[in-house]
Amino acid sequence: SYELTQPPSVSVSPRQTATITCSGDTLGDKYTSWYQQKPGQSPVLVIYQDNQRPSGIPERFSGSNPGNTATLTISGTQPEDEADYYCQAWDSTSHVLFGGGTRLTVL
Protein backbone atom coordinates (compact mmCIF):
# COMPACT_ATOMS: atom_id res chain seq x y z
CA SER A 1 0.00 0.00 0.00
CA TYR A 2 1.09 3.57 -0.64
CA GLU A 3 2.75 5.36 2.28
CA LEU A 4 4.03 8.82 3.06
CA THR A 5 7.16 8.87 5.23
CA GLN A 6 8.14 11.77 7.47
CA PRO A 7 10.96 12.06 10.02
CA PRO A 8 9.50 11.72 13.54
CA SER A 9 11.22 14.85 14.78
CA VAL A 10 13.09 17.94 13.61
CA SER A 11 14.80 20.52 15.81
CA VAL A 12 15.62 24.09 14.87
CA SER A 13 16.92 27.18 16.60
CA PRO A 14 14.77 30.31 16.60
CA ARG A 15 15.12 32.43 13.43
CA GLN A 16 16.78 29.54 11.59
CA THR A 17 15.29 27.53 8.71
CA ALA A 18 13.38 24.33 9.43
CA THR A 19 12.95 21.71 6.72
CA ILE A 20 10.45 18.87 7.02
CA THR A 21 10.34 16.17 4.36
CA CYS A 22 7.64 13.81 3.15
CA SER A 23 8.64 10.89 0.93
CA GLY A 24 6.49 8.67 -1.23
CA ASP A 25 6.77 6.77 -4.48
CA THR A 26 6.16 9.16 -7.40
CA LEU A 27 5.01 11.81 -4.92
CA GLY A 28 6.13 14.45 -7.41
CA ASP A 29 3.26 13.37 -9.66
CA LYS A 30 0.72 14.26 -6.99
CA TYR A 31 -0.24 17.41 -5.11
CA THR A 32 0.97 17.52 -1.50
CA SER A 33 -0.57 19.54 1.31
CA TRP A 34 0.77 20.31 4.79
CA TYR A 35 -1.02 20.76 8.12
CA GLN A 36 0.16 22.19 11.43
CA GLN A 37 -1.28 20.81 14.65
CA LYS A 38 -0.52 22.33 18.03
CA PRO A 39 -1.26 20.41 21.24
CA GLY A 40 -4.97 20.24 21.99
CA GLN A 41 -5.92 21.93 18.71
CA SER A 42 -7.31 20.92 15.35
CA PRO A 43 -5.00 20.71 12.34
CA VAL A 44 -4.55 23.88 10.29
CA LEU A 45 -3.75 23.92 6.57
CA VAL A 46 -0.44 25.73 5.97
CA ILE A 47 0.42 24.67 2.39
CA TYR A 48 -1.76 23.22 -0.37
CA GLN A 49 -1.08 22.08 -3.93
CA ASP A 50 2.64 21.71 -3.15
CA ASN A 51 3.47 25.39 -2.70
CA GLN A 52 0.33 27.49 -2.23
CA ARG A 53 -0.14 29.31 1.04
CA PRO A 54 -3.68 29.91 2.38
CA SER A 55 -4.58 33.41 3.41
CA GLY A 56 -3.48 34.15 6.94
CA ILE A 57 -0.50 31.78 6.86
CA PRO A 58 2.79 33.66 7.33
CA GLU A 59 5.10 34.02 4.34
CA ARG A 60 7.84 32.13 6.19
CA PHE A 61 5.96 28.90 5.34
CA SER A 62 6.74 27.51 1.88
CA GLY A 63 6.56 24.18 0.12
CA SER A 64 8.03 22.30 -2.82
CA ASN A 65 7.56 18.89 -4.42
CA PRO A 66 10.18 18.29 -7.11
CA GLY A 67 10.38 14.48 -7.10
CA ASN A 68 9.70 11.68 -4.65
CA THR A 69 10.13 14.01 -1.67
CA ALA A 70 7.95 16.99 -0.80
CA THR A 71 9.38 19.61 1.53
CA LEU A 72 7.88 22.09 3.96
CA THR A 73 10.26 24.94 4.73
CA ILE A 74 9.85 27.40 7.56
CA SER A 75 12.22 30.34 7.14
CA GLY A 76 13.05 32.36 10.23
CA THR A 77 11.31 29.86 12.51
CA GLN A 78 9.42 31.40 15.42
CA PRO A 79 8.77 29.80 18.81
CA GLU A 80 5.05 29.63 17.96
CA ASP A 81 5.85 27.34 15.02
CA GLU A 82 6.59 24.51 17.43
CA ALA A 83 3.97 21.89 16.52
CA ASP A 84 3.33 18.60 14.75
CA TYR A 85 3.32 18.81 10.95
CA TYR A 86 1.59 16.33 8.63
CA CYS A 87 1.85 15.96 4.87
CA GLN A 88 -1.16 14.74 2.89
CA ALA A 89 -1.59 13.35 -0.60
CA TRP A 90 -3.75 10.82 -2.47
CA ASP A 91 -2.96 7.29 -3.54
CA SER A 92 -3.76 5.82 -6.95
CA THR A 93 -7.13 4.49 -5.75
CA SER A 94 -8.31 7.96 -4.62
CA HIS A 95 -7.76 7.42 -0.92
CA VAL A 96 -6.52 10.26 1.25
CA LEU A 97 -3.19 9.61 2.93
CA PHE A 98 -1.42 11.42 5.74
CA GLY A 99 2.23 11.08 6.63
CA GLY A 100 3.08 9.89 10.12
CA GLY A 101 3.79 13.42 11.31
CA THR A 102 6.89 15.35 12.32
CA ARG A 103 7.28 17.05 15.68
CA LEU A 104 9.06 20.36 15.19
CA THR A 105 10.92 21.57 18.26
CA VAL A 106 12.16 25.15 18.38
CA LEU A 107 15.10 25.06 20.79
Place this chain on the structure above:
Amino acid sequence: EVQLVQSGAEVKKPGESLKISCHDPGYRFATHWIAWVRQLPGKGLESMGIIDPSDSDTRYGPSFEGQVTISVDTSINTAYLQWRSLKVSDTAMYYCARMKEKMGNGYFDLWGRGTLVTVSS
Protein backbone atom coordinates in the same frame (compact mmCIF):
# COMPACT_ATOMS: atom_id res chain seq x y z
CA GLU B 1 -13.86 31.71 8.58
CA VAL B 2 -15.89 29.75 11.13
CA GLN B 3 -15.02 26.17 11.92
CA LEU B 4 -17.16 23.14 11.32
CA VAL B 5 -19.21 22.46 14.46
CA GLN B 6 -18.84 18.99 15.91
CA SER B 7 -20.92 17.26 18.56
CA GLY B 8 -19.66 16.91 22.10
CA ALA B 9 -17.47 14.33 23.76
CA GLU B 10 -18.89 10.85 24.27
CA VAL B 11 -18.19 8.11 26.81
CA LYS B 12 -19.48 4.70 25.77
CA LYS B 13 -19.17 1.04 26.69
CA PRO B 14 -17.86 -1.65 24.33
CA GLY B 15 -20.61 -2.95 22.08
CA GLU B 16 -22.67 0.24 22.21
CA SER B 17 -23.61 2.21 19.11
CA LEU B 18 -22.74 5.84 18.46
CA LYS B 19 -23.38 8.57 15.90
CA ILE B 20 -21.40 11.81 16.01
CA SER B 21 -22.08 14.85 13.90
CA CYS B 22 -20.39 17.67 12.01
CA HIS B 23 -22.39 20.75 11.09
CA ASP B 24 -21.29 23.19 8.40
CA PRO B 25 -22.76 26.63 9.15
CA GLY B 26 -21.84 27.80 5.64
CA TYR B 27 -24.37 27.96 2.85
CA ARG B 28 -22.46 25.80 0.35
CA PHE B 29 -22.44 22.50 2.25
CA ALA B 30 -23.37 20.38 -0.77
CA THR B 31 -20.50 21.71 -2.87
CA HIS B 32 -17.61 20.29 -0.81
CA TRP B 33 -16.72 16.75 0.16
CA ILE B 34 -16.45 16.18 3.91
CA ALA B 35 -13.81 13.91 5.46
CA TRP B 36 -13.65 12.18 8.81
CA VAL B 37 -10.18 11.87 10.32
CA ARG B 38 -9.20 9.75 13.32
CA GLN B 39 -6.42 10.57 15.74
CA LEU B 40 -5.61 7.86 18.27
CA PRO B 41 -4.17 9.09 21.58
CA GLY B 42 -0.67 10.42 20.97
CA LYS B 43 -0.71 9.33 17.32
CA GLY B 44 -1.04 10.83 13.87
CA LEU B 45 -3.92 11.60 11.52
CA GLU B 46 -5.75 8.84 9.64
CA SER B 47 -8.33 9.41 6.94
CA MET B 48 -11.41 7.28 7.64
CA GLY B 49 -13.41 8.28 4.60
CA ILE B 50 -14.91 11.10 2.62
CA ILE B 51 -18.45 11.85 1.44
CA ASP B 52 -19.90 14.04 -1.29
CA PRO B 53 -22.96 15.70 0.26
CA SER B 54 -24.52 16.32 -3.14
CA ASP B 55 -25.12 12.61 -3.81
CA SER B 56 -23.78 10.78 -0.71
CA ASP B 57 -21.01 9.15 -2.76
CA THR B 58 -18.74 7.80 -0.01
CA ARG B 59 -15.19 6.48 -0.14
CA TYR B 60 -13.85 4.67 2.90
CA GLY B 61 -10.21 4.25 3.81
CA PRO B 62 -9.08 0.61 3.55
CA SER B 63 -8.82 0.21 7.33
CA PHE B 64 -12.30 1.57 7.94
CA GLU B 65 -14.48 -0.07 5.28
CA GLY B 66 -17.20 -2.01 7.09
CA GLN B 67 -16.22 -0.60 10.49
CA VAL B 68 -18.04 2.73 10.34
CA THR B 69 -20.77 4.46 8.31
CA ILE B 70 -20.48 7.99 6.98
CA SER B 71 -23.64 9.83 5.97
CA VAL B 72 -25.08 13.31 5.48
CA ASP B 73 -28.33 15.21 5.94
CA THR B 74 -28.20 18.10 3.50
CA SER B 75 -31.39 19.64 4.91
CA ILE B 76 -29.42 20.59 8.03
CA ASN B 77 -25.91 20.81 6.53
CA THR B 78 -24.65 17.97 8.70
CA ALA B 79 -22.38 14.99 8.20
CA TYR B 80 -22.32 11.96 10.47
CA LEU B 81 -19.93 9.21 11.54
CA GLN B 82 -21.57 6.12 13.00
CA TRP B 83 -20.53 2.91 14.73
CA ARG B 84 -22.84 -0.09 15.29
CA SER B 85 -20.66 -1.72 17.93
CA LEU B 86 -17.85 0.24 19.54
CA LYS B 87 -14.55 -1.27 20.67
CA VAL B 88 -12.10 0.00 23.25
CA SER B 89 -9.69 0.56 20.34
CA ASP B 90 -12.11 3.16 18.90
CA THR B 91 -11.09 5.53 21.69
CA ALA B 92 -9.78 8.55 19.81
CA MET B 93 -10.36 12.11 18.72
CA TYR B 94 -12.42 12.35 15.55
CA TYR B 95 -12.22 15.39 13.29
CA CYS B 96 -14.34 16.36 10.34
CA ALA B 97 -12.82 18.49 7.60
CA ARG B 98 -14.03 20.21 4.47
CA MET B 99 -12.29 19.33 1.24
CA LYS B 100 -11.44 21.81 -1.50
CA GLU B 101 -10.79 20.78 -5.10
CA LYS B 102 -11.57 17.38 -6.58
CA MET B 103 -10.94 13.80 -5.58
CA GLY B 104 -7.31 13.00 -6.14
CA ASN B 105 -6.19 16.60 -5.72
CA GLY B 106 -8.14 17.70 -2.68
CA TYR B 107 -6.93 19.31 0.51
CA PHE B 108 -8.70 20.20 3.77
CA ASP B 109 -9.08 23.91 4.45
CA LEU B 110 -11.62 23.92 7.28
CA TRP B 111 -11.67 21.61 10.28
CA GLY B 112 -13.91 20.99 13.27
CA ARG B 113 -12.63 21.13 16.84
CA GLY B 114 -12.91 17.37 17.13
CA THR B 115 -15.12 14.95 19.07
CA LEU B 116 -13.41 12.88 21.74
CA VAL B 117 -14.84 9.38 21.91
CA THR B 118 -13.90 7.25 24.91
CA VAL B 119 -14.87 3.59 24.96
CA SER B 120 -14.35 1.87 28.28
CA SER B 121 -16.02 -0.85 30.29
